[in-house]
Amino acid sequence: MRILFLGDIVGRPGRDAVVAGLFRLRRELEVDVVLANGENASGGLGITVKAASQLLACGVDVITSGNHVFKHREIQVYFESTDRLLRPANYPPGTPGAGLGVYGLDGKPPFAVLNLLGRTYMNSLDCPFRAADELIGKIPGDVPVRLLDFHAEATSEKKAMAYYLDGRISALCGTHTHVQTSDAQILPHGMAYITDLGMSGPIRSAIGMDPQAVIRRYLTGMPQRFVLSKGPVELQGAVIDIDAQTGKAVQIQGWRHACQE
Structure with missing residues (x-):
């Protein structure tokens, strides 16, 4: 089973690139499932219903998110109409949405997607490690393919989570920093890992x-109005091959695709 997992989609430039090219990329890469972190897909901060709908319609199978997911209030109601948009599971009880989904698409082997938020330099939420235990306990035993988006700032927290879950899930992909790391690897008990998928x-x-x-913000220490940058767009993420029978990862490669201007 081949998975393409896209790093944080940023604003209209990233969203337009995904919409324009994903169907072709799915064919070229021969992927079975596409996951994407979409929490910055609208204006670079948050995700609207329109943006989520666009991404799901263009070939993204499941959208994960992070600490900005509730920036646009309308998204709270949208969670009631779809299970293909996830929010971190360690938000407090009663928060709209879910942090775990189990899917079976077009006759492909079933797979589970988990979404968690780190706590180091991030929002003070419930413990993601204990939340991971709870989520894994809810996944049916006949669904061995299990993929986690761990949206976290600190490399140490992501690495600790990786070794904590190695052997219990198929892949842990870090998001949030928007900078792709070069440490894609298979851990000793068969879990694929990359500290950060990067940014689309x-x-x-x-x-x-x-x-x-x-730069002005750093030079002056004063608030600045941040706007999306212009120019070339690149899609970044990872391609992961998983044995659908055992749930163990076969390989993981960091992936980058330059889009035409």
């Missing part, structure tokens, strides 16, 4: 934003 958006930017505004 403008590459001549400071994590998607106009670098000049970010």
